[in-house]
Amino acid sequence: MSDQTKPWLESRLPLAASFRAHVSERQLAHNRPYLAALGTLIVGTLIFLALSGFVLSLYYVAVEGDAYNSIQVIMRGVNDGWLIRGFHATGTTMLFGLVYLSIFRALITGAYRVPGELVWMLKLIFLLMILLIGYLGYALEDGAVSYWSLHQVTLAGAQLSSFPGNISNWFFGGPAGQGTLARLAVMHGLLAFMAFGVLALHYYAKQAIAVAPKRTVSLHPYYTSHHFVAAAVFVLLFAVLVFYAPHLGENPLNAVAANPLVVPTVVTPPWYLLPVSAFSTMFPGAKGGIIGVIAAFAVLFAVPWLDRSPKDASPGLFYKFLVVVLGLDVFALGCTTADGPSLINSILTTVFIGWYFLHFLVLTPLATARESK
Amino acid sequence: MANAAVHAVDDEVEAPAKRDFLKILTVSAGAVALGATAWPFINALNPTAAELAVSNPIIDVGAIAPNTAMRIVWLGQPIYIRKLTPQQIADNEYIVPDTLPDPASYTDRVKPGYESFVVVVGLNTGISCELLGNSPTDPRGPFDGWSCPCDGSVYDPLGRVRGGPARKNLAIPRFTFLSDTQIQFG
Numbered sequence: 001m002s003d004q005t006k007p008w009l010e011s012r013l014p015l016a017a018s019f020r021a022h023v024s025e026r027q028l029a030h031n032r033p034y035l036a037a038l039g040t041l042i043v044g045t046l047i048f049l050a051l052s053g054f055v056l057s058l059y060y061v062a063v064e065g066d067a068y069n070s071i072q073v074i075m076r077g078v079n080d081g082w083l084i085r086g087f088h089a090t091g092t093t094m095l096f097g098l099v100y101l102s103i104f105r106a107l108i109t110g111a112y113r114v115p116g117e118l119v120w121m122l123k124l125i126f127l128l129m130i131l132l133i134g135y136l137g138y139a140l141e142d143g144a145v146s147y148w149s150l151h152q153v154t155l156a157g158a159q160l161s162s163f164p165g166n167i168s169n170w171f172f173g174g175p176a177g178q179g180t181l182a183r184l185a186v187m188h189g190l191l192a193f194m195a196f197g198v199l200a201l202h203y204y205a206k207q208a209i210a211v212a213p214k215r216t217v218s219l220h221p222y223y224t225s226h227h228f229v230a231a232a233v234f235v236l237l238f239a240v241l242v243f244y245a246p247h248l249g250e251n252p253l254n255a256v257a258a259n260p261l262v263v264p265t266v267v268t269p270p271w272y273l274l275p276v277s278a279f280s281t282m283f284p285g286a287k288g289g290i291i292g293v294i295a296a297f298a299v300l301f302a303v304p305w306l307d308r309s310p311k312d313a314s315p316g317l318f319y320k321f322l323v324v325v326l327g328l329d330v331f332a333l334g335c336t337t338a339d340g341p342s343l344i345n346s347i348l349t350t351v352f353i354g355w356y357f358l359h360f361l362v363l364t365p366l367a368t369a370r371e372s373k
Numbered sequence: 374m375a376n377a378a379v380h381a382v383d384d385e386v387e388a389p390a391k392r393d394f395l396k397i398l399t400v401s402a403g404a405v406a407l408g409a410t411a412w413p414f415i416n417a418l419n420p421t422a423a424e425l426a427v428s429n430p431i432i433d434v435g436a437i438a439p440n441t442a443m444r445i446v447w448l449g450q451p452i453y454i455r456k457l458t459p460q461q462i463a464d465n466e467y468i469v470p471d472t473l474p475d476p477a478s479y480t481d482r483v484k485p486g487y488e489s490f491v492v493v494v495g496l497n498t499g500i501s502c503e504l505l506g507n508s509p510t511d512p513r514g515p516f517d518g519w520s521c522p523c524d525g526s527v528y529d530p531l532g533r534v535r536g537g538p539a540r541k542n543l544a545i546p547r548f549t550f551l552s553d554t555q556i557q558f559g
Contacts (some may be wrong), residue, residue, distance in 0.1 A: 047533045055417045080413035087413075228399070235406070 028223055029213035037230035038102045043199060045095045050192060052088040064178055067142035068257045070136045086246035092134055093248055094238055096272035098128055108323040110315040117304040122202040124300055124310035129195045134272055136188040145251050147258030156286035166243050177189040262326040282353055297358035306360055308369035316371030326359045390455035428559055436555030440457050452546055453543050461530045468558040474534050474543045482531040487550050493532035494546055497521040499539030
C-alpha cells in the first residue's frame, strides 16, 4: 500500500485503528484465570462447526429417507467425510460443554448481578439458540429416533396452531412431511450464523460494563500465550473425542434408518438436549411440554431479580454450594432422562425438576438475602 | 503478587535464546496442527471415488461396424467413436494439412496403432449443434464425414472441418486405448 492509499482507506474504513484498539494495543487485567479463555474457545468452536457444517451441507440431501442415505455416503464415500462428521458431532458436544460451563461460572460467581443482567440474558439467548440448532441438527440425521422425535415435536407444535398464528407450520412446514427436512436444514444454518451475531452482542455488552482494571497487561503476548495453553488442552480433549468417541452421548438407536411404522424403544435426544427433554415431560400433553421448557428458562432469565444480595457483594459460600448442587441436579436430571421411562426414573425426574425450581424460586432469594446481612 | 510485566522482562534477560527457541517451536507446532486440521476439510471438497468412477468410463468399441459411429455421453457431451473404412482412410491419409481451414494431419487425429478409430466430441464448433452422420444413411456432407443441421458446416471422417461457418476441427476428448476393443475416457 502506498503512503497515500493508507490514510485514504483508514479515514473511510478505520480497520487499523479498530485493530489497535481491540487487539494490538488492548490492555487487559493482569490476573487471568484459564476460564477467561471460555469465550475465545466458544467463538473458535462455533467457527469450526460452521466450516465442518459447510462441508457436510455440500453432500447432505434434505429429503426424508434420502437424508439418512446421504449421511451414509458422507461416512463411507466422501474423502475424510467420517472425520468431518466426527468434527461436527464432537464440536457440538464441546460447544455445549463450554456454554454450560460458562453459564455455571456466571451463576457461581454472581456475574448475572447488576450491571451484568443483559450479558447474562444474552448468554441464555445464545444457549437457547444453540439448543434449537442442536435439535435441528439432530432431526436432520433422520435416524430411527430423531424421526420420531421430530414427529412428536411437530405434533406438539400443531397444538399451538390457534396461537399466535401457525408458528409451528411456518417453521416445520406442517406436520413432519416431505418438505420438512429442507426447511430444517436451512434453519439450522441460518440460526448458526445468527448465533455469531448474539456472540458479538454479548461481547459488546460485556465491554460496556467492564470495570477498568488497576493493573493491566497487553493482549499480546500475555493473553494470546495464555489462551494458547487453554486452547491446547481443549484441542487435546477434542481430538480424543473425535477419534475415540465421536458420537458420545448420542442414542445409539439413532444410527439406524428411520422407520415410519416402528417406534424405537427409547426416544432420547443427544446428551446436551436431555435436561430440556426432561422439562418437556414435566406436565402432560403437548402444551404442557412447551410450558415446562418455557418455565425452566423463565427462572433462569429471572435469576438477576431473584438474587436478593446487595450490589457489589460477592456470593457467599452457602450460595456457591447451592449452585454446585444445582449443577449436579441438572446433570442427574439428564441421566434419568437418558435412561428411558421407568417408575424409579419418573420419581427421580420429578424430584430433580422440583429441586431445580426450588433452587431458583426459594433457595436463591433466601440464601442471598441471608448472606448479605 | 509481582507484576507480570516485570517477570517477562526478567525472563528475556535471563535466557533470550531459550525463549526464542520455544517460541519458534510452539508456532511451528501450531502451524503444522492447523495444516493437518485444514487438510480433511479441503480433501472432502474433492470428488468422491464414486463420482470419479463415473467420469472415467470404459467403453467397448469392438462391436462398432466400419463406416458407422457409436454415440455415448461423457461429462454431458456427446462423444462419437467412428470406425473408418479403408476407402475413407485412403481418401484422407495424404491430404496436405495446409490446404485445410484448420490444418491437422491424419496422424494428429488418431491414436498410433489404432488408426481406424476416430474419437471426437460430436458438437459443431461453430454453433454448438449436435452433428449428423453417425449412420451411413445420415446426411454426411460431400466429404463423407459429418454435417451440421443448424448452420450447414461439414466435416470429413477424421472430424476436420471442410466447409461452412465453422472454422475449427472437432475437439478430441481425453482417452486411451486399454486394448484393441476397449477405450477409457478421462
